[in-house]
Amino acid sequence: MTQLADLSASDPRSLVSLRTISKNFGAVSALTEVDLDIFPGEIVALVGDNGAGKSTLVKILAGVLQPSSGAIAFDGAPVTLSNPSAALRLGIATVFQDLALCENLDVVANIFLGRELSPLQLDEVAMEVRAWTLLGELSARIPSVREPVAALSGGQRQTVAIARSLLMNPRVILLDEPTAALGVAQTAEVLNMIERVRDRGLGVVIISHNMEVVRAVADRIVVLRLGRNNGVFPPDASNHDLVSAITGADDNAVSRRARSVAQPRSLNPGRH
């Protein structure tokens, strides 16, 4: 992990800035010299094709993976995120794409994992009340919070993971496809929630393949392509530009499908 990258070029207002981050897995370079800035009170959307390296980038920010090279600054000071605790201590909360829940623990235990109330005599009642409140805010439909997470549906699990991240008082919140498995109502609540935390001055990174979601909440859209920065767009950029930046071609599956589907019920480009 070389820290030779130049951090001086980073914006002084930025909460977190990444400079020339690269990450190799064996012969595959998942990330190549990626830069990213997160500002307080701003929602950055990170978009890109499958395997573009979005989750890898988030994992590096969350301290789960260490970059092969590049530098990270938090509040302008260089930091090394050598493990997830380090990131959590800095106030970086993350919802991972694979959720990272303990299937053998129940919903309450998962939400409070690592942050239990009264460690020497767990306050199960208070934790359960708080869990129901959080889940209620997210419109979750979970019959019982005392079931192991293994018994939950995909969307219910995702809600639990999101509830987890709201529990601590973070300064930055990283959401890796938080609404992928959510129902329409839950998605709306999560987007509301994201806007609320943004308005409280937190930095937010959201990854999504759904252009409508991205466009609805993002203040800035950062595109990754094959592990490299591929442009920054405003939220009102045209769908065509965004999709071209993501797929790397003007003529792509999306535009072709849009053309070929001649019927009235066509699929709009951009998560269509």
Added chain:
Amino acid sequence: MTQLADLSASDPRSLVSLRTISKNFGAVSALTEVDLDIFPGEIVALVGDNGAGKSTLVKILAGVLQPSSGAIAFDGAPVTLSNPSAALRLGIATVFQDLALCENLDVVANIFLGRELSPLQLDEVAMEVRAWTLLGELSARIPSVREPVAALSGGQRQTVAIARSLLMNPRVILLDEPTAALGVAQTAEVLNMIERVRDRGLGVVIISHNMEVVRAVADRIVVLRLGRNNGVFPPDASNHDLVSAITGADDNAVSRRARSVAQPRSLNPGRH
């Protein structure tokens, strides 16, 4: 597993029909007397809130779970799907929401699992060629098919699971949120693929929370709510009707959000 339900009421043209299917998990009734018909050459979309029981229904059809009560008919004849092999033998291919891949096997092995070419001396070359072809058709971005699936990104895994289901020659194909983790281009390809198999006369069931996707491909939309049938809609039903049927209320998070977001970049209702 009682088979007392009346199958005579089922449509004679239907490929698969489920009648009064119920499923309990301990004290939770995940499904209560659900009916569903799948016709050849038709795409049924199954929609519903998180935890509505969609995946449970698909698992019952795939032979993974056994219903607590109710009956299933295939080609008009009553069948018992006591394990996944039984369903596979009938020609029911499934993409599960949790993907059900073996993380320790590579991409090729996962795609061909249980259907390897030349069982006594695996034909790795032919399998690899076929895998690349399938993945190519789905616009997958996978650097190497000889990596264990554990090393793939979320969307790449989903593509592998979809490629699996295309390998056999199924009569019914069940897709549980197949595009949740896919990029825009891959989603377009999968929708094309779904239409192609429909046109070949297969029965298709697709689960999705994305109303645009549902509307784009479905011939019929079946709504589940809290484990019960809650109406069948044509693809051109209004978004408001669909969302009300799903959430069970006229005034829901989606409509509230649509109203409250006053700025121009509002989020349309229906996966917004």
Added chain:
Amino acid sequence: MSPDSGHHADSPALLDRGDTRLKDRSGIAGALKAFADRVQSGDLGSLPVVIGLAIIWTVFQTLNPVFLSPRNLVNLLFDCSTVGVISLGIVCVLMVGEIDLSVGSVSGLSSAILGVLWVRLGWPPELAILAALAAGCLIGCLYALLFNRLGMPSFVSTLAGLLGFLGLQLYILGPKGSINLPYESPLVTFGQLLVMPAPVSYALAAVPGALTLVRRLRTARRRRASGLSSRALGGLLLEAGLITVVLEGMAYYLNFARGVPWMFGLFVGLVMAMNYALRSTQWGRSMTAVGGNREAARRAGIDVRLIYASAFALCSTLAAAGGLLSAARLASSNLQAGTVDVNLNAIAAAVIGGTSLFGGRGSAYSALLGIIVIQSIASGLTLLDLSSSLRYMITGGVLAIAVVVDSLARRSRVSHGRA
């Protein structure tokens, strides 16, 4: 463990009773239905093992009426305590999905340390005990180091330990071999004779029921206050009453013979403490999490290495404690202490009691239950005149029977998708 039966069926405002799909399980009928649900879904905790145990006891009692005599049961309890304590440590490492194959050797080593320091070198026994426990703890830390820093699988490092510490045990006992511990010493008396006076045994037998009642009542009150469903008072009283009656009855029965061994009291006390630590502290939660999904636990900010270290250290320390108890029980530190069977019995007890070998699922009570099963089989068979070959065969068969009830219950658990 127990289902939260709705307290008031008519108050839908309860925070955790909002979902219409939840069947109502309040009242006696509801409790019965809830129990039926649990039977069906295989979520029965330790009930199946208890049933298996009851079968074994009945059979041995019909074969030889001495088996359930108070006198024999007192011996049984003495015998359970030594390996039981070791098994309790095994529960810890199994919880985090690791294993310790060297508990036998460590227990032997600790008994050797006790004998050499106390008898040969004349240290005060308290110091010798402390030294033995410290050695156990150190060994656990060594395994943790190998695991955390070098990534050596615990199966291999503890296999090396199994051999290495057996060697060390032989080495420090030296050519003179076994050492007798003084009979009159409090330690040996504790291990061989010391039983609770009858009143004390009755008082202590009342403690678990009372504790349960108090904690449950407090929880129920707080839950009601917070708008959560809570268990009905009747059920709570019934449960606590049942526990108390069973324990008092056992104490009464055992007092016909010598009485309840203090050593068994110590063992049960350790089990209860461990149960509390695993269920009701952050540390226990972290142990379960690490065993269930190590990476998820790490991402939640848990210091995974520390958790592993605590599991290994606790296991080895308890193994050392078990070694001390068995030295006290035998009144000697001998060459063969810990060499045979101890490893297998300790691990088997935890597994038979229901702790998973793959981590993340288990309870301190599994050590208690499992060791009672194993020792009951052994004790029952010593009462029958059998050749060793038959004894081995029957032990194997009975072991299988003891677990088959549990397996069947768990099987339905798997088929209900909750394995």
Added chain:
Amino acid sequence: MSPDSGHHADSPALLDRGDTRLKDRSGIAGALKAFADRVQSGDLGSLPVVIGLAIIWTVFQTLNPVFLSPRNLVNLLFDCSTVGVISLGIVCVLMVGEIDLSVGSVSGLSSAILGVLWVRLGWPPELAILAALAAGCLIGCLYALLFNRLGMPSFVSTLAGLLGFLGLQLYILGPKGSINLPYESPLVTFGQLLVMPAPVSYALAAVPGALTLVRRLRTARRRRASGLSSRALGGLLLEAGLITVVLEGMAYYLNFARGVPWMFGLFVGLVMAMNYALRSTQWGRSMTAVGGNREAARRAGIDVRLIYASAFALCSTLAAAGGLLSAARLASSNLQAGTVDVNLNAIAAAVIGGTSLFGGRGSAYSALLGIIVIQSIASGLTLLDLSSSLRYMITGGVLAIAVVVDSLARRSRVSHGRA
């Protein structure tokens, strides 16, 4: 195992070289870089264990030059074969994430069956061997039944088997005890003396290299024809040449003493057959899948029960075969055959060789490598005059050292997210 280095760096049309993120790894420099990548990511297969082994050998050789003498190595190979065959069976059950604790007892039972049927009852030896193997297979089927039908964890059922079949072994040997097998019989000769004639050993030593070359060449041709990248001819020749040179060298060296034991040849043949079955057949693929994710395998339509049954049956049958070989080696069926150590050594060999205790990862070669490590330590120590306490301690220490290289490599594997 080997990285697919791009064959033509300048032909981007290759099906599997389309991704621009893949670094080019063709040519010699590329191969070296690819190797460096693998070192970094800890994906080194069995190389670390081989390095550990080399260290052990060097140390023992400096301590006593007899260690690497051809004569001692021939003994070593004889000794490896018996437990090695058992360990091969253990690899099977570990692959599907289960365990068999009873292989020692089963091997002892099979040696007892052989002795009783052949010597006491005068059956023809071939029939006695078949009967012993059939008994092993039956035992495996019994475990499979308990596992598949009753859901009994294999740890418990095979623990019951460990005791039960030990009893059965004692029972059928009866009070008369050990049985001498005739020294002149082909079986005992096979176990003690039979070595390959030098020309045969050279011919057989050439087989693995030749087979590798032929299969790799065919694959490379087919891959090229199908538009996939393929390995360069030079690399293939180098690899096959290396294998051949090493094996021929070993045969040459061993031929200075008695030569290569047929028993070892049998063992290696079994290892190669198992390796083929695990890697290149549908059955092996299913085994790996079941071990990695049982539910996913079931959903793929694999008959999971059949796979478990095959694993258990194969393991017990190989354990029985190992028992026959050790009876042949010792020229006797005795009461103590298989009772102690065999279980632990067989499981340890598989684990040391790199097979995971948690299923889904392993290879037949791990049995070969692991047992060579274990027997090398044992053999090296017999050549030094040590007290048994020191011997135990050193065995433990050396075992740890043998694995530490592997652990370190794997550790970096974990930290690179590919565990």
Added chain:
Amino acid sequence: ADISGSTVAFLMPDQGSTRYEQHDHPGFVAEMTKLCPSCKVIYLNADADVAKQQQQFNSAIAQGAKVIVLDGVDSAASASLVHNAQAQGVKVIAYDRPIPDGKVDFYVSFDNEGIGKAIAASLVEHLKATGVAPDGVGVLQINGSPTDAAAGLIKQGSHEGLATGPYKTLAEFDTPNWLPSNAQQWAAGQIARFGKQIVGVVAANDGTAGGAIAALKASGVSPLPPVTGNDAEIAALQLIIAGDQYNTISKPSEIVARAAADVAVQLLEGETPKATTTLFNSPSQLFVPAVVTAENLKAEIIDKKIQTPEELCSGRYAEGCKKLGIQ
């Protein structure tokens, strides 16, 4: 005193050799039935596990045993058992292995140290008699389990026995758990190491002797150097007949077992059994075992009816038997 219906326990240590089930137990029971037909005998074997023996001991007392014949797995642990039993009025007879720290009521045994000395001395005699020069050669010594106290006694005796001759010990080995295969592996290593220097092997029992012989045969050593044994198992006697093993020890355990039964009955009746000597503060009776070689096999084994010719001379051993004059 009326002793009818009394219970006596006979507790044996392990399965290491077949003698307990084949000789000791039947011998003891036979004598007991003769002296006290209504007495009950509890027989238990501890499978070399100290804790198991303690459990068996306690359960014997729980079943009302008044006299316990104890062959202790471990002498130190046995001392505490003796102490406990005597505190409850139960008499203990130490059998086979002594309990130095527990003042038992009686001790009957063969002399283990004597056995070790006898086999080693017999080997030394044989080597001298066959004219083996002591220069540059020596013997291997294979002892029993390092955790077995009886093995320790035999080991001491063997040392003394070897000290009577000029032959040096090339190497010695404590066989873990008495395992023949361990003995075999060790012997094979020593053969690779010392080759022709090995002129004899002192093995502590017949099982380890069998392992050593297998190793010698496997290395193609011919003729075999003499190998000692102990226990007179059938398999070992057959090896002696075939000329592969040099000697073993015949311990007609029935003698000792019968003596133990006599003592037990006397103790039950409240009499003081008469002792021939006092060992470890306890009245004792020691029996001297006989070394068996090919020369005296017929006299010691067949003529004393310890084994029948049919048992020993089956199949391949018939010829050897004929040579020794056994039929």
